[in-house]
Amino acid sequence: MSNRIAVVGDKESIYGFAALGLDPFVYEEGEEGTLMFKRLCQNESYSIIYVTEAAAMTLDKEIEKYRSAPSPAIILIPGVSGNTGEGLSAVRRSVEKAVGSDIFND
Amino acid sequence: MAVKQVNPTRMELTRLKKKLNTATRGHKLLKDKRDELMRRFLEMVRENRALRMKVEQALAKANGNFVLAKAAMSDETLKAALLAPKQEVYVSTSYRNIMSVDIPVFDTETRTPDPNDIYSYGFAFTSADLDDAVLSLSEILPDLIKLAEIEKSCQLMADEIEKTRRRVNALEHVMIPETREQIRYITRKLDENERSTQTRLMKVKDMMLQQAHGY
Numbered sequence: 440m441s442n443r444i445a446v447v448g449d450k451e452s453i454y455g456f457a458a459l460g461l462d463p464f465v466y467e468e469g470e471e472g473t474l475m476f477k478r479l480c481q482n483e484s485y486s487i488i489y490v491t492e493a494a495a496m497t498l499d500k501e502i503e504k505y506r507s508a509p510s511p512a513i514i515l516i517p518g519v520s521g522n523t524g525e526g527l528s529a530v531r532r533s534v535e536k537a538v539g540s541d542i543f544n545d
Numbered sequence: 546m547a548v549k550q551v552n553p554t555r556m557e558l559t560r561l562k563k564k565l566n567t568a569t570r571g572h573k574l575l576k577d578k579r580d581e582l583m584r585r586f587l588e589m590v591r592e593n594r595a596l597r598m599k600v601e602q603a604l605a606k607a608n609g610n611f612v613l614a615k616a617a618m619s620d621e622t623l624k625a626a627l628l629a630p631k632q633e634v635y636v637s638t639s640y641r642n643i644m645s646v647d648i649p650v651f652d653t654e655t656r657t658p659d660p661n662d663i664y665s666y667g668f669a670f671t672s673a674d675l676d677d678a679v680l681s682l683s684e685i686l687p688d689l690i691k692l693a694e695i696e697k698s699c700q701l702m703a704d705e706i707e708k709t710r711r712r713v714n715a716l717e718h719v720m721i722p723e724t725r726e727q728i729r730y731i732t733r734k735l736d737e738n739e740r741s742t743q744t745r746l747m748k749v750k751d752m753m754l755q756q757a758h759g760y
Contacts, residue, residue, distance in 0.1 A: 441635040441654070455611050455682045458663055460632035460655060486638045487651065487693045507704040509647060510638070512697035516689070517601050519608045526601060530593055530699065537586050537703040543594065
């Protein structure tokens with residue numbers, strides 16, 4: 440099974456990935472963007488979807504749905520607008536879920 | 546604790562005892578599973594954090610490179626340069642089983658083996674900064690894939706740990722005490738029945754003796 444990798448976010452952050460051979464999807468806030476993201480998640484030919492932290496802020500609900508699904512893996516990455524720490528806090532949420540409290544608090 | 550109504554019969558007692566036995570064994574197994582899952586999870590999550598920090602730092606640098614590249618050339622040229630990528634990345638997913646959790650393992654493959662195929666443009670009209678930017682990004686890619694693998698595994702394992710913990714708690718605090726209570730209830734009831742039969746028999750014997758011999 441050969442799948443592709445998608446990158447979702449604002450244009451500036453993702454076009455570099457296009458050169459590497461990942462599929463870029465420009466996300467704009469709003470219904471259309473959400474719909475596009477939903478379709479992307481349901482599309483089984485993408486097993487990894489990288490989402491910029493800025494885009495993830497508004498796609499929170501959708502991303503949450505796929506946390507416990509085996510596929511696709513939705514991973515947050517920092518965009519050009521800077522690192523918001525959202526990616527690390529996603530890791531922290533996993534820890535909280537498993538352990539009950541964040542034991543890597545630093 | 547409110548005890549569910551059970552029939553105070555021997556058959557029911559045997560059934561409940563068997564149930565208690567299974568529950569206790571299941572509880573022990575699940576507890577072991579939870580502990581092992583937790584151990585693996587903590588190991589993995591530590592790796593996840595370290596890798597994420599590394600990737601985020603590298604990405605910030607790559608993004609910086611891209612901003613630089615963008616500054617040095619016009620928007621149109623940049624777009625044209627990246628419009629038609631030569632390289633494609635395929636990922637094949639296999640699954641590895643850790644304590645009944647299927648965690649993904651990603652294997653990547655590029656369409657062409659040539660590492661220079663990430664430059665989808667002629668070098669004449671683009672700045673050298675763009676080459677640097679694309680190169681720095683391609684260096685992160687293996688780590689990014691690894692991050693996806695580990696992070697997804699962590700999410701899946703966190704889910705499984707939560708489920709297992711719930712099951713352990715349900716067995717420990719609800720199922721096992723309830724069954725114990727029911728077993729106790731039945732034993733008492735049966736004992737009581739036996740005592741009442743005993744006294745009844747003694748009474749009947751007394752009465753029969755009275756009738757037969759007058760004492």
